Amino acid sequence: MRFPASTHDARPVGRIVRRRVVAFAMGALVAALPSVAPAAAPEPLRVGLLTVKTGPLAGPGKQMEDGLRFFLKERGNQLAGRPVELIVADTAGQPATARTKAQELVERSKVALLVGPLATTELLAIDDYVRDAKVPTIVSSALAEDITQRTPNAWMVRASATTGQIMHPLGAYAAGTLGYKRVATVATDFSFGHEAVGSFQRTFEDGGGKVVQKIWVPPTATDFAAYVAQIKPNVDAVFASFSGSSATGFVRQYADYGLKAKIPLIASHSTVEESLLKAEGENAVGIISAGIYSAAIDTPENNAFDRAFRTATGTDPGFYSVGTYMAGLFLEAALKATAGHTDDPAALMRALRSLKLAHSPRGPISIDEYGNPVGSTYIRRTERKNGRLQNTVIHVYPETTQFWTYDPKRFLADPVYSRDYPPTRFIER
Incomplete structure (x- = not known):
């Protein structure tokens, strides 16, 4: 007695063979294509902050750190498409410590730029090192006059003012x-x-x-x-x-x-x-x-900044926090001019010293020929x-x-x- 063939047995053999040939050919084609590596992530931009976390100047020092962290948070911790790594050093308000910490940030942490320090005596202490190391530095609070006067430091630009x-x-x-x-x-x-x-x-x-x-x-x-x-x-x-x-x-x-x-x-x-x-x-x-x-x-820019800063930190912005916030604005403007590159420190300094800000919390700012701001x-x-x-x-x-x-x-x-x-x-x- 014969039984009818199952539907499984009835599949055309030729169709199965052709599918296997096509699959083999596609696999061989894919294998022959050159491999494409995933796009490399942008190199982090390392920024060193010289501030005071201990001693009688710790209050203003915290304001400095709050100002720069607030700026970076507003930008999603990215500038010119590069993630920013902020490295904070405590100088304790001591000139000798400020110099040591500056050296550590540059030589050990490999920062591309320094921000700070807080006190005039600290700025005078790091002056020679910054000149010798040729590291771009944005002075965010210290007011030492001769840094932008009789003996101007070509590797510094001031975001604050002179005394x-x-x-x-x-x-x-x-x-x-x-x-x-x-x-x-x-x-x-x-x-x-x-x-x-x-x-x-x-x-x-x-x-x-x-x-x-x-x-x-x-x-x-x-x-x-x-x-x-x-x-x-x-x-x-x-x-x-x-x-x-x-x-x-x-x-x-x-x-x-x-x-x-x-x-x-x-x-x-x-x-x-x-x-x-x-x-x-x-x-x-x-x-x-x-x-x-x-x-x-009472300006739209400052009113918005004041509200946002108080909401984020619970404190009013002041000289020290605005100084580091302005340093962030300076760096942002300079990176736009250098297409995000910091591998040429001299080019970064030229961009920092030629910037103009039409709007900022403290008003319009330009830089004079000595690297000092002109503003209200x-x-x-x-x-x-x-x-x-x-x-x-x-x-x-x-x-x-x-x-x-x-x-x-x-x-x-x-x-x-x-x-x-x-x-x-x-x-x-």
Whole structure:
């Protein structure tokens, strides 16, 4: 008895053979094609930040780190298509440590660029190394004048200002607008304090005022009672220049000794920097200062930046955080000019020194021939508004240069501001 053939047995043999031949041919063709390696990921851009994480300047140092991290987060931690690796070094505010950390960042961590440092003394300490190593450096806060004046460093560009660029306008404002005639100064006895007092004194006395007393406070001081007690009672105002916890301590003791109600206090930006205002509280209210930035600058760019920064960090942006944020803007603009390349440090420096920013939190910025910004300087009054302290802008000096209204050649022929320059012509014993 025959059974009908199954459907399996009935498949045409010729069709199966042809399929196998085609599959073999396709496999052979694929095998013969050249292999294509996946596209290489862009090389990370290593950026070294010199800041302060320990000691009395740790507060401003944290602001520096917050400012740069906030900038990078806005950009998705990428610039010019390259992922950014931020390497942070703690200098502890010590010049010798700053130099060592700069060397480690360049030679061990292989960073393409340095940002920082915080203090003037630190900047002076790394100056020679940066020149010798030829490493592009964006100075985000330190104000040492000669870095962009008598001995300019071709491997540095400043994103902040010189000390005089901030204090020249304040001296002129104190004499011309506030009408002060006799002022005492009290400041930390180191290079930033010397430059702050000297540049304020120059324009204040050019405007008809007289600095009749100078009081110098050691950088290690934590008690300011003895210095506050020395202030002459018959001056029109006191000019003060302190930073970090020293600023907080001085402002508190100035009020505790009853001088706040008797003698107006005018100050450097660092004395009432935004990161300090919460600790200074009502003691800071009424202080008039000068700065290249205020969180209260009323422009669309700054209003947006201020809101976003406060949301992200829980603190107001200030001089130190804006300095590193500006450093980020500088680097971003330079990388656009170099198509993202950093393998030619000289080309990167040329791009950094030729940039112009039409918009930024502190306003329009251009770079002068010495590598220093030209931008607005703001006269501020510390006030409480909407439940928080702020440095309200009360006057603007636009397009301020590091030479103020002085002829640059004549300015550079004079000594750098110091304890002894300008000379004290009106000191009363």
